[in-house]
Amino acid sequence: MQFSPADWQRLEALRARFLDADGGTDVPDYWSSARDLELYHASFAQRIGWKWDAVLAELDRRGLLTEPMAVTDLGCGSGIAAERWLARRGAQTLSLTLRDRSARAVEFASARLNGSHPGLVRPEPAADAPRMVLISHVLSELSPSACDELLGAIESADALIWVEPGSRELAMRLVTLRERLRARFTPLAPCPHRGACPLALDAGEFWCHHFAAPPREVFRNAFWSQFSRNLGIDLRSLPYSFLVMQRQPASAAPASDLVRVLGRPREGKGHLRLDVCDAAGVRTENFLVRFDKSRAKELAGEPVRERLYRVSREGERIRALELPECVEGATHIAPQG
Numbered sequence: 283m284q285f286s287p288a289d290w291q292r293l294e295a296l297r298a299r300f301l302d303a304d305g306g307t308d309v310p311d312y313w314s315s316a317r318d319l320e321l322y323h324a325s326f327a328q329r330i331g332w333k334w335d336a337v338l339a340e341l342d343r344r345g346l347l348t349e350p351m352a353v354t355d356l357g358c359g360s361g362i363a364a365e366r367w368l369a370r371r372g373a374q375t376l377s378l379t380l381r382d383r384s385a386r387a388v389e390f391a392s393a394r395l396n397g398s399h400p401g402l403v404r405p406e407p408a409a410d411a412p413r414m415v416l417i418s419h420v421l422s423e424l425s426p427s428a429c430d431e432l433l434g435a436i437e438s439a440d441a442l443i444w445v446e447p448g449s450r451e452l453a454m455r456l457v458t459l460r461e462r463l464r465a466r467f468t469p470l471a472p473c474p475h476r477g478a479c480p481l482a483l484d485a486g487e488f489w490c491h492h493f494a495a496p497p498r499e500v501f502r503n504a505f506w507s508q509f510s511r512n513l514g515i516d517l518r519s520l521p522y523s524f525l526v527m528q529r530q531p532a533s534a535a536p537a538s539d540l541v542r543v544l545g546r547p548r549e550g551k552g553h554l555r556l557d558v559c560d561a562a563g564v565r566t567e568n569f570l571v572r573f574d575k576s577r578a579k580e581l582a583g584e585p586v587r588e589r590l591y592r593v594s595r596e597g598e599r600i601r602a603l604e605l606p607e608c609v610e611g612a613t614h615i616a617p618q619g
């Protein structure tokens with residue numbers, strides 16, 4: 283797809299809108315033409331799609347939310363969340379419903395996804411099917427009352443996947459929503475436990491964010507280098523926050539030695555500084571490189587998969603971080619009894 287100078291200007295204007303949105307008031311509809319959505323879909327939405335790929339790859343590895351479902355994309359925009367979902371879980375999708383306060387966005391996303399999955403897009407979710415809700419990059423545009431309305435729309439769902447940028451502010455808002463939704467839903471990810479979020483009461487310097495890696499070919503691609511140059515965006519950095527919840531998870535509770543590493547590990551002399559989350563809280567811990575050079579290399583590099591580990595300790599110190607076994611929808615099933 284060719285971008286004219288006017289197209290780049292339009293993308294810059296859209297980006298300024300996104301960056302200005304602070305969640306205090308509703309953002310007016312900004313999709314002024316189908317071209318806006320085309321430009322957005324070819325650029326910003328692809329980057330959002332790579333975050334969805336990271337989240338969905340984790341769910342695949344952990345065998346979570348694999349049952350057939352009727353899926354609704356709320357605030358669909360050009361439909362990237364639904365598109366990435368269908369790429370992995372098309373066979374288990376009974377129907378796809380696209381919702382947005384912009385009729386133009388719904389029309390655009392419906393036309394594209396109807397083309398790739400004829401017959402799947404429907405105005406209402408398939409009746410009597412478990413319902414999955416996808417939400418992506420909407421939170422900053424919602425006033426408190428619009429957010430309440432969105433939560434109302436989620437209430438009847440059986441599961442939800444919510445992906446937002448990894449800024450501190452939005453990640454904290456997602457934590458607050460997690461706590462509200464916990465009355466009805468059980469957290470499956472990113473949390474390595476099912477209890478209250480330790481960051482909800484006192485986050486201190488921490489926030490729950492993660493990094494996705496764009497496909498390698500992006501760094502050799504003329505369009506993406508122009509995108510990066512024109513909009514001043516670092517292609518390597520894809521921070522995101524997310525939340526996956528299910529009404530009644532079929533899976534066993536995660537094992538108690540499961541931890542999630544938040545954000546980017548920081549390199550020190552002979553060790554990495556890790557922000558580690560588990561049911562007891564979030565804290566910074568040292569991981570000595572000599573204990574496991576390949577794990578340290580993996581942690582210091584670009585993320586290739588979710589940073590979820592079974593931890594073993596020697597006294598107060600992390601001794602090892604092992605990849606969890608994923609068995610039938612659980613992440614390392616805790617021993618019975």
Ligand SMILES: C[S@@+](CC[C@H](N)C(=O)[O-])C[C@H]1O[C@@H](n2cnc3c(N)ncnc32)[C@H](O)[C@@H]1O
Pocket residue numbers: 300311312327330356357358359360361362363381382383384387417418419420423424428
């Ligand atoms: C930044 S775009 C993200 C679009 C898409 N979800 C994605 O990840 O690319 C935000 C979308 O939310 C929609 N939106 C904003 N407020 C909304 C509301 N109160 N209800 C439904 N959609 C809303 C906008 O029209 C826009 O399409």
